[in-house]
Amino acid sequence: MDPESVGKKKPVILIAYSLRDPASRGAAEKLLAKTRWNKCELxxxxxxxxxxxxxxxxxxxxxxxxxxxxxDEASPTEAEAYIVLSRHSGGKPSLTVHYTGNPGPKAELGGNPWELSYTWPRLQAALLRTYRIVAEEQGLIDEFQVTLEATHHGPTCLKKPLVFIEIGSSEKEWVREDAHKAMAETVFRVLSSDWTSTTCTRVAVGIGDTHYPATHTRGVIEKKYCYSHIFSKYVLEYINEDLLDQAVNKSKDIVDSILFAKIPGAIKRLVRSYGEKHGLFVGKV
Incomplete structure (x- = not known):
């Protein structure tokens, strides 16, 4: 445990996993072996x-x-946020972290259209940075990309911050014990630390880049940015002030910036106008 965290009260977290999901279940089993747990009921x-x-x-x-x-109904009242252990589908082998939400009219994988989840930028940044360190330590970094994902899928209606940590991208990876160990070690290491003091040189909403936003991921790793929601280039046609309001106002940490990758001029004008109206820095990642 980080000596600086001794004596500090850490937020209570609910780590949720699916019994139907081999990646989720496998990581939970490894997490149970990391420390002493007492049985409870929820x-x-x-x-x-x-x-x-x-x-x-x-x-x-x-x-x-x-x-x-x-x-929200299952959670103990004292829990302040949720970490969901999950598999990831599609793309190359990946260790990912992301928020949930449907930034547009479609809700194909749960949740409601036009609704974004609550976020905790410091928690997400701590998980991503630690996942990368653990992947390097455990010899997975050459095989798995460690990356943020843009906001997508449900659930969207929860009243507490929610972050997914995932193993992808196929059944071959979902059942790998080394990947389970990496996810469990990441969550354990973060929650054992003073993660609420995670360095954030900026707390930002991200605009643009792909579903696996390399520029924003580098921002978290190299520039110590922390993010609320990230809107990929595939949903930019739907971006409006309401979605930007949600991305800013549903953040546990105060958002001070909008950081964009290469985006169309119309979207750039929208975010610059929004940033000026709300006193946010707007600039490239």
């Missing part, structure tokens, strides 16, 4: 454990992770 949970060391609940549910819209 509504809807098939199993539940609590650890004083990481100040977290670990609960398994018989639903897919994109269907976890019931977490």
């Amino acid at each position: 509504r809807f949970a098939k199993n539940c454990f609590y650890s004083d060391e990481v100040n977290a609940y670990l609960a398994g549910f018989d639903a897919d992770t994109v269907e976890f819209s019931f977490l």
